[in-house]
Amino acid sequence: MITEKKFGNGDNVWINIDSDQIASDSELYKQYGIDNEIISYALDKNERARIEYNNELKTFILIYNVPQKKKDNHHYEAIPMTFLIKNKQLLTITNSGNDYIIDYMEKYLQNNADSSVYKFLFSSLFLITDKFFPVIEEMNSERNQINDMLKEKTTKKNLLSLSDVETGVAYFISATKQNTVLLEQIKTNVIFQSLNDVEKEQWEDTLIEARQLVEMAQLTSQVLQQLSGTYNNILNNNLNDTMKILTVLSILLTIPTIVTGFFGMNMPLPLEHNILGWMIAIGxxxxxxFGLSFVLRLILK
Structure with a gap:
């Protein structure tokens, strides 16, 4: 439910609250200085990544997008995670979709127990950013597998699978761009002036990693769009070829219809009394x- 860990020679404390196990109206939030507005931010799965500084309470709030480990509706998504810093206290609010990050944060503290609050915050954001890369690489792998299947046969199932990958990449592009903008906004925030050189260096490393992630996600999206466009063109060409064949067949079928229609008229006609008339009509x-086929072949070359 709630875990506390001290670091930085015991001067700093990290508190994590599992929002899935603690109701939104719990008094436990108030014990840590979390008001209803912050709770609504933390529990809103559609909350955008952003920062906010409360001058009165001297509280720094940061909401960062975290990649989900499992697919939702056949594609990956990103969900927000809330960080709150007040004095020498870092508080995180997690749920079942992003609580796996806590394990990585704990491992970081084991190796960097002397970290400051903001260094720990920016290092955690770096870890979160780094977790996007394996998921995007998995998407690229899925794209290659689907591409191989589409080369063999362009089926509806394979095209829908390609669409799922595109959807996941679209979510990730939005999430990674929001994270990058958030990190850039920190430089213009009042708290940036209070950071030391080590904390600023960690912030800069996280920002560089976030920008690289955006570029990778955009490249993946561009490749998917090109691939999707290629198969759309292939389907359109196949449809055009099918319509061309049907059109040619319908034109060719008019010849026997005209001939049989002429000799089927209820009036005196040539070959009417000829025993071989039906063979001549077929001829x-x-x-x-064949004459019309030859002409159409020349036209449609």
């Missing part, structure tokens, strides 16, 4: 058929 149809 005329065949000659017209």
């Amino acid at each position: 005329i149809s065949l000659i017209g058929w």
Whole structure:
């Protein structure tokens, strides 16, 4: 439910609250100086990544997008995670979708127990940013597998699978761009002036990693769009070829229809009393058929 860990020679404390196990109206939030507005931010799965500084309470609030480990509706998504800093206290609010990050944060503290609050914050954001890369690489792998299947046969199932990958990448592009903008905004925030050189260096490393992530996500999206466009063109060409064949067949079928229609009129006609008249009519149809086929072949070359 709630875990506390001290670091930085015991001067700093990290508190994590599992929002899935603690109701939004719990008094436990108030014990840590979390008001209803912050709770609503933390529990809103559609909350955008952003920062906010409360001058009165001297509280720094940061909401950062975290990649989900499992697919939702056949594609990956990103969900927000809330960080709150007050004095020498870092508080995180997690849920079942992003609590796996806590394990990585704990491992970081084991190796960097002397970290300051803000260094720990920016290092945690770096860890979160780094977790996007394996998921995007997995998407690229899925794209290659689907591409191989589409080369063999362009089916509806394979196209829908490609669409799922595109959807996941679209979510990630939005999430990573929001994270990058958030990190850039920190430089213009009042708290940036209070950071020491080590904390600023960690912030800069996280920002560089976030920008690289955006570029990788955008490249993946561009490749997917090009691939999707290629198969759309292939499907359109196949449809055009099918319509061309059907059109040619419908034109060719008019020849026997015209010939048989002519000799089927209820009036005196040539070959009416000829015992081989029906064979001659068939011959005329065949000659017209092959003649028109030759003309169409020249036209449609």
